[in-house]
Amino acid sequence: DGGITQSPKYLFRKEGQNVTLSCEQNLNHDAMYWYRQDPGQGLRLIYYSQIVNDFQKGDIAEGYSVSREKKESFPLTVTSAQKNPTAFYLCASSIRGRYSPLHFGNGTRLTVT
């Protein structure tokens, strides 16, 4: 079955450490996205990529970095510069086009202490 795999489901890190969240899709989608979800805040866009080797900042990119070396993969690194990294992170993908719905992974819950 096609879909998006995010791993791990739960991640714990100490403050000051960088951490990388994995996102892999086998839907053959060109576009991929990272969202952050906090209680009562909805989803906020961190980064998105419409083609391999290209990506754009979303609304809250500070303290995060991404890469898009393969069509299937879009890892997100939460750096030590991110002031409030504890959150639920969702990866999504879509066929390119403004009316294409997003397909979501099941998320990674990151806790930084």
Next chain:
Amino acid sequence: AQSVTQLDSQVPVFEEAPVELRCNYSSSVSVYLFWYVQYPNQGLQLLLKYLSGSTLVKGINGFEAEFNKSQTSFHLRKPSVHISDTAEYFCAVSQGGSEKLVFGKGTKLTVNP
């Protein structure tokens, strides 16, 4: 910039009662509208979408939504809810030439027996 307002953060209802979850967006210029559902600790799933044509859109699980251009609204309705409909619901808008979705803050629907 486009914005989405979900007027109710929480909606409690009894099983088999009708429900309406409200969504308003900021611009009437060429928008594409979506409703997503999120069950606890999971990603989001597409319920329905409005791209063009009939203003009444039917989705999965018996949900429907009506696009009202003059009121810039896209309210979600279900005539009779089940316990299994308990989840968080997100309205999202893509405006004009943008490939980015803007999400509302979500409405938590709780269906009580």
